[in-house]
Amino acid sequence: MALSHPEPESTNLTTESYNLQDPNNSSIINLQKLPHLTDLLPTLKTYINPLEHNPFFHPSDGFYITPTDVVLRHVVYDISGTFSSPSPLLAYLRAGPRKQIFFDPTNTRAAIVNCGGLCPGLNTVIRELVVSLWELYGLRHIYGIQAGYRGFYSTDPVALNPKMVHGWHKRGGTVLHTSRGGFDLHKIVDAIQTNGFNQVYIIGGDGTMRGAVKIFDEIQRRKLIVGVVGIPKTVDNDVGVIDRSFGFQTAVEMAQQAINAAHVEAESAVNGIGLVKLMGRSTGHIALYATLSSCDVDCCLIPEVKFYLEGKGGLFEFLEHRLKENGHAVVVVAEGAGQDMIPRTDAQKEERDESGNLVFLDVGSWLKSELKKWWARDHPNELFTVKYIDPTYMIRAVPANATDNLYCTLLAHSAIHGIMAGYTGFVCGPINGNYAYIPLEEVARAKNEVNTRDHKWSWVRSVTNQPDFEKS
Numbered sequence: 001m002a003l004s005h006p007e008p009e010s011t012n013l014t015t016e017s018y019n020l021q022d023p024n025n026s027s028i029i030n031l032q033k034l035p036h037l038t039d040l041l042p043t044l045k046t047y048i049n050p051l052e053h054n055p056f057f058h059p060s061d062g063f064y065i066t067p068t069d070v071v072l073r074h075v076v077y078d079i080s081g082t083f084s085s086p087s088p089l090l091a092y093l094r095a096g097p098r099k100q101i102f103f104d105p106t107n108t109r110a111a112i113v114n115c116g117g118l119c120p121g122l123n124t125v126i127r128e129l130v131v132s133l134w135e136l137y138g139l140r141h142i143y144g145i146q147a148g149y150r151g152f153y154s155t156d157p158v159a160l161n162p163k164m165v166h167g168w169h170k171r172g173g174t175v176l177h178t179s180r181g182g183f184d185l186h187k188i189v190d191a192i193q194t195n196g197f198n199q200v201y202i203i204g205g206d207g208t209m210r211g212a213v214k215i216f217d218e219i220q221r222r223k224l225i226v227g228v229v230g231i232p233k234t235v236d237n238d239v240g241v242i243d244r245s246f247g248f249q250t251a252v253e254m255a256q257q258a259i260n261a262a263h264v265e266a267e268s269a270v271n272g273i274g275l276v277k278l279m280g281r282s283t284g285h286i287a288l289y290a291t292l293s294s295c296d297v298d299c300c301l302i303p304e305v306k307f308y309l310e311g312k313g314g315l316f317e318f319l320e321h322r323l324k325e326n327g328h329a330v331v332v333v334a335e336g337a338g339q340d341m342i343p344r345t346d347a348q349k350e351e352r353d354e355s356g357n358l359v360f361l362d363v364g365s366w367l368k369s370e371l372k373k374w375w376a377r378d379h380p381n382e383l384f385t386v387k388y389i390d391p392t393y394m395i396r397a398v399p400a401n402a403t404d405n406l407y408c409t410l411l412a413h414s415a416i417h418g419i420m421a422g423y424t425g426f427v428c429g430p431i432n433g434n435y436a437y438i439p440l441e442e443v444a445r446a447k448n449e450v451n452t453r454d455h456k457w458s459w460v461r462s463v464t465n466q467p468d469f470e471k472s
C-alpha cells in the first residue's frame with residue numbers, strides 16, 4: 001500500500017492525516033507530527049548530509065528516510081471487524097538519516113546530559129553520541145554535562161572527543177555522573193544559551209522527560225534555534241510508547257543470579273523460602289520477566305496487583321500449600337509492591353527523594369518478618385527458614401549486555417540523525433522493532449505499566465500457579 005498525498009490538516013494539531021491507497025480507500029493514518037526548527041525560522045539554511053561523501057557509506061535508493069516513511073504504533077489487528085481496531089491508524093516518523101540537514105557541523109555545539117538512577121548502557125549511549133557526532137557529522141564541539149540537570153549551571157561542561165570516550169561502553173554506571181533533583185528551568189536554559197549549545201541530548205527516565213518538555217518549551221518561548229532530543233533510559237522499563245528501555249534486559253539477566261541463589265537456599269532448607277526483591281518503583285516489569293525467564297519462581301508480586309497475606313486466597317495460604325507440596329518456595333517481589341500494607345509513620349508517608357519520587361520502605365524486609373511471624377504463630381514446632389536477597393543495585397550497576405549495547409548504539413544514531421534533520425522536542429525509540437521519533441510530550445505523559453489482562457501476566461500465573469489475590 002502506498003501513501004497518497006496528505007489530506008487537509010486534521011483538527012488535531014499534532015497529527016497529519018493520510019489516506020492509504022487500499023481498495024476501499026478507507027483506512028486513515030494519523031502521523032504524529034514533530035516540532036521542527038523551521039517552525040521558528042522558515043528560512044533556516046540547509047546542508048547536504050555529510051554521509052553523502054563519507055567513504056564508508058554509499059547512500060543508495062532508500063538509504064535516506066523521507067517524511068513519508070512511518071512506523072505504525074500498533075501491528076496487531078482483528079480484521080474480522082468484530083472488535084474495534086484503533087482507527088485511524090497512528091504512525092510516527094521513522095528514525096534514520098535524512099538527505100538534508102539543518103546544522104553546519106563547524107558551528108554546532110552539542111551538550112549531552114544524563115539524569116536519574118543508573119541504568120546499564122548509559123555510558124554506551126554517551127560514547128556513541130560522541131563518536132558518531134564526531135565521525136559521521138564532523139562535529140568538534142561536544143560537551144558532557146556533569147551530574148544531571150544541575151550540572152548545566154553548577155559545573156563547567158566537559159569537552160568530549162572519541163579518544164576520551166574510548167572503552168566507555170564496557171563500563172557500568174555513568175562516567176558523566178548523574179543525580180536526582182536540581183531542576184532549575186531558567187538556569188538550565190540560560191546555561192544552554194550562554195554556552196551556545198544548539199543541540200541538547202537528554203538521557204533519562206520519566207522524570208527526566210518531564211523536565212525535558214519544560215526545557216523544550218522554554219527554548220521555544222525564547223525562540224532559540226536549539227534541537228532537543230530525549231533518549232529514554234530506565235531499568236524499570238516504565239517509559240511508555242517504546243518497546244522497552246535500554247538496560248532493562250541486562251537487569252533481567254542479572255536478576256537470575258539472585259533468583260538462582262534464593263532457589264538453592266530454599267531447596268536446601270526444611271520449609272525454606274527464598275525471597276528476592278527486584279527493582280520496579282511503580283511497575284513490575286523486571287519481576288515479571290525475571291520470573292518468566294527463571295521458571296523457579298513460585299510467586300511474583302508486582303505493584304500492579306494488590307496482594308494480601310492472611311486468609312483464603314492470601315499469600316500465606318498459598319505458601320503453606322507450596323511448602324507442603326515441594327518443601328520450599330521462591331518469592332519475587334518488586335520494590336513497589338505491597339507498599340500500602342507496610343506500616344509507616346506520618347513522616348515516612350511524606351518522604352520523597354530530590355526528584356519528588358516517593359521513597360519506599362523495604363518490602364522485602366517487611367515480608368520476611370511477616371512470614372516469620374506467621375510461621376511461628378501457625379507452626380511453632382516446625383523448622384522454617386526465609387533467606388532474603390536484595391540485589392537492587394547489583395542489577396543496574398553493571399555494563400550493558402550485548403543486546404542492550406547494540407540497542408544503545410542504535411538509539412544514539414537515531415537521536416543524532418533526527419536532530420541533524422532539524423527535528424526537535426522528540427524522543428527516539430523502537431516501536432514494534434522499528435526505530436521512530438515520538439513527540440517528547442507524549443513520552444513524558446505515557447506510562448508503561450504491566451497490563452495484568454495481557455497474556456504475559458496470565459503466563460506468569462500459569463507458570464507459578466499463584467493466586468490472583470481477588471478476594472472472594
Ligand SMILES: Nc1ncnc2c1ncn2[C@@H]1O[C@H](COP(=O)(O)OP(=O)(O)O)[C@@H](O)[C@H]1O
Nearest residue numbers: 115116180181183204205206207208210211355
Ligand atoms: N515534573 C518534572 N519537571 C521537571 N523536572 C523533573 C520533573 N520530574 C523529575 N524532574 C527532574 O528530572 C531528573 C530525573 O528525574 P528522576 O525521577 O530522578 O529520574 P528518571 O528520569 O530516571 O525518572 C531530576 O533532575 C528531576 O529533578
Ligand SMILES: O=P(O)(O)OC[C@H]1O[C@](O)(COP(=O)(O)O)[C@@H](O)[C@@H]1O
Nearest residue numbers: 116117205233234235236279280281
Ligand atoms: O537510585 P536511587 O535514588 O536509590 O533510586 C532507586 C530507584 O531507581 C530505579 O532504579 C530507577 O528509577 P529511575 O529510572 O526513575 O531513575 C528504581 O528502580 C528505584 O526505585
Ligand SMILES: [Mg+2]
Nearest residue numbers: 205206207234
Ligand atoms: Mg523514573
